[in-house]
Amino acid sequence: MAIRExxxxxxxxxxxxxQINPDVVAAFPITPSTEVPQYFSQFVANGSVDTEFVAVxxxxxxxxACVGASAAGARVMTATSANGxxxxxxxxxxxxxxxxxxxxxxxxxxxxxxxxxxxxxSDSMGxxxxxxxxxxxxxxxxxxxxxxxxxxxAEHKDVRLPVMVxxxxxxxxxxxxxxxxxxxxxxxxxxxxxxxxLDTLLNPEQPVAMGPLDLPPHYFEHKRQQAxxxxxxxxVILEIAKEFEALTxxxxxxxxxxxxxxxxxxxxxxxxxxxxxxxVVDELREKGVKAGLVKIRVFRPFPVEELREALKxxxxxxxxxxxxxFSAAGxxxxxxxxxxxxxxxxxxxxxxYIYGLGGRDVKTDDIMxxxxxxxxxxxxxxxxxxxxxxxxxx
Amino acid sequence: xxxxxxxxxxxxxxxxxxxxxSLLLAEAAFATGKFIQGFPEYGPERxxxxxxxxxxxxxxxxxxxxxxxxxDYVVVVDETLLKDVDVTAGLKKEGAIVINxxxxxxxxxxxxxGYEGRVYTIDARKISIETxxxxxxxxxxxxxxxxxxxxxxxxxxxxxMEESFAHKFATKPEVIEGNMExxxxxxxxxxxxxx
Numbered sequence: 001m002a003i004r005e006x007x008x009x010x011x012x013x014x015x016x017x018x019q020i021n022p023d024v025v026a027a028f029p030i031t032p033s034t035e036v037p038q039y040f041s042q043f044v045a046n047g048s049v050d051t052e053f054v055a056v057x058x059x060x061x062x063x064x065a066c067v068g069a070s071a072a073g074a075r076v077m078t079a080t081s082a083n084g085x086x087x088x089x090x091x092x093x094x095x096x097x098x099x100x101x102x103x104x105x106x107x108x109x110x111x112x113x114x115x116x117x118x119x120x121x122s123d124s125m126g127x128x129x130x131x132x133x134x135x136x137x138x139x140x141x142x143x144x145x146x147x148x149x150x151x152x153x154a155e156h157k158d159v160r161l162p163v164m165v166x167x168x169x170x171x172x173x174x175x176x177x178x179x180x181x182x183x184x185x186x187x188x189x190x191x192x193x194x195x196x197x198l199d200t201l202l203n204p205e206q207p208v209a210m211g212p213l214d215l216p217p218h219y220f221e222h223k224r225q226q227a228x229x230x231x232x233x234x235x236v237i238l239e240i241a242k243e244f245e246a247l248t249x250x251x252x253x254x255x256x257x258x259x260x261x262x263x264x265x266x267x268x269x270x271x272x273x274x275x276x277x278x279x280v281v282d283e284l285r286e287k288g289v290k291a292g293l294v295k296i297r298v299f300r301p302f303p304v305e306e307l308r309e310a311l312k313x314x315x316x317x318x319x320x321x322x323x324x325x326f327s328a329a330g331x332x333x334x335x336x337x338x339x340x341x342x343x344x345x346x347x348x349x350x351x352x353y354i355y356g357l358g359g360r361d362v363k364t365d366d367i368m369x370x371x372x373x374x375x376x377x378x379x380x381x382x383x384x385x386x387x388x389x390x391x392x393x394x
Numbered sequence: 395x396x397x398x399x400x401x402x403x404x405x406x407x408x409x410x411x412x413x414x415x416s417l418l419l420a421e422a423a424f425a426t427g428k429f430i431q432g433f434p435e436y437g438p439e440r441x442x443x444x445x446x447x448x449x450x451x452x453x454x455x456x457x458x459x460x461x462x463x464x465x466d467y468v469v470v471v472d473e474t475l476l477k478d479v480d481v482t483a484g485l486k487k488e489g490a491i492v493i494n495x496x497x498x499x500x501x502x503x504x505x506x507x508g509y510e511g512r513v514y515t516i517d518a519r520k521i522s523i524e525t526x527x528x529x530x531x532x533x534x535x536x537x538x539x540x541x542x543x544x545x546x547x548x549x550x551x552x553x554x555m556e557e558s559f560a561h562k563f564a565t566k567p568e569v570i571e572g573n574m575e576x577x578x579x580x581x582x583x584x585x586x587x588x589x
Contacts, residue, residue, distance in 0.1 A: 006420065006421065006424040006430060032436075117436075118436070139457075139459070168459070170433075170436055171433075171459050172459070174433060174434065174436070175431055175432065175433035175459075176417055176420050176421075176430070176431065176432040176433065177429075177430065177431050177456065178424065178429050178430060178455070178456075272459035273459065275457035275458060275459050276457070276458050276459050276460050278457050279457055279458050361460050361461045362459075362460055363460045363461075363463065364458065364460065
């Protein structure tokens with residue numbers, strides 16, 4: 001029987017970490033992701049986990065300690081947010097290229113500057129090319145479920161890559177909502193015992209060097225292997241989602257399609273805005289408008305073929321980015337989604353909206369405006385503006 | 395769906411416990427089997443600054459993740475906010491506003507920019523001082539909104555609050571009785587202009 005609870009997003013993620021009981025957690029508290037390591041340190045203090053908790057002096061050190069512990073063969077987790085993630089940057093790449101299956105909740109918040117602590121996706125979107133798998137979560141339930149699945153994905157022998165599980169700062173991290181928890185025994189059974197294999201620093205039978213200088217004769221081959229692991233991840237993510245569905249009844253894929261079967265206009269979006277947008281889809285459907293929504297769960301690896309299939313029959317699509325990449329040509333989700341459709345024989349008109357930066361609240365009215373813009377494009381066949389900003393004063 | 399959802403907006407000042415009250419309300423509604431959201435709007439975090447917190451309470455899963463712009467109910471934890479904040483903004487006229495004040499609803503209505511719905515007041519200061527010996531307006535306000543919005547049976551509410559307080563005040567059980575008394579009095583003493 002699932003456990004009916006009410007938890008904030010931060011509590012949900014910390015609870016998943018407690019149930020997983022990793023060998024090592026190294027973390028630095030940055031406001032306000034502070035709560036995840038803070039809750040977790042309480043679990044350590046009261047003995048509900050036997051994790052080695054390493055309180056470090058910076059996020060750079062947090063990720064460095066995670067790399068060391070993971071290289072030694074431990075199951076390792078941490079948590080961060082915003083500028084904390086930015087300070088980890090250098091070591092993110094080292095974790096990924098060393099093929100270390102570290103799992104990290106990222107509470108999405110704006111990168112300064114201007115100084116801001118509120119929600120957008122500029123932190124994790126900036127880390128999209130670091131080699132980490134990225135899962136995005138609509139609410140506390142999805143964040144909890146993704147963390148549990150992430151352990152298996154990261155540690156899978158065909159993958160061996162670190163995973164970020166992203167959720168919206170404040171909107172989800174600090175909002176108390178209903179959630180269904182698994183019993184701890186079931187979580188433990190699902191994630192299993194970690195088998196780091198033979199290549200660990202603490203295996204005296206097989207001495208290895210980790211992270212040495214990798215000059216031109218081999219560097220490229222290692223990066224090629226890393227790319228292959230990311231490619232493999234797609235299949236593994238789906239396999240593990242199936243197992244998770246058998247356990248919980250909750251279905252996960254590379255993305256969620258909401259009322260897409262016959263959709264003529266659609267929004268592509270990540271995280272909590274998807275929930276708000278579903279309300280708008282329902283409202284439009286009641287009026288007979290064929291509106292749909294695609295919520296991307298797996299952004300790394302990017303589900304190119306699958307998104308192409310999901311979107312190719314739609315007439316007009318708006319891709320929503322809660323981060324600006326300052327390419328002067330749309331946000332990262334837009335650019336990649338539009339590129340995914342390039343090889344399709346028929347493809348929708350596709351426009352970009354950058355929205356919600358620095359915690360600007362996203363209302364149902366805002367989403368309604370996007371669908372109205374799409375419907376206008378379908379009606380007139382004319383695209384007035386490809387690159388748009390939503391809910392900003394200008 | 396949206397139709398059976400109650401949306402509540404709390405206005406308070408930093409340090410008065412409006413956020414805590416919204417979380418306690420979420421907890422009590424959760425205990426009676428509802429789907430809930432309780433979340434604050436984080437601004438400058440300092441004592442005395444106006445703060446806003448929100449609740450959604452529904453019979454089905456809540457998917458919307460925005461602030462609340464057209465609340466069914468508004469709770470004003472600090473009367474002085476009536477001058478500074480447009481507390482009735484978007485408030486549905488079928489709904490109601492509950493204000494912490496020693497004044498009567500009729501006296502305060504003129505300050506509410508023509509709001510046509512029901513107006514309630516409760517003297518949370520008096521109740522708090524008499525039951526807790528200190529000024530913690532949030533628990534009386536919580537009792538008042540539960541009564542006004544008819545969110546749940548009083549008996550279920552009191553049971554849920556006792557459990558919440560037992561958990562929240564595990565290290566200082568001596569304040570549980572006073573808080574329970576504050577809530578019970580609020581349920582009785584909230585008075586309304588229900589024209």
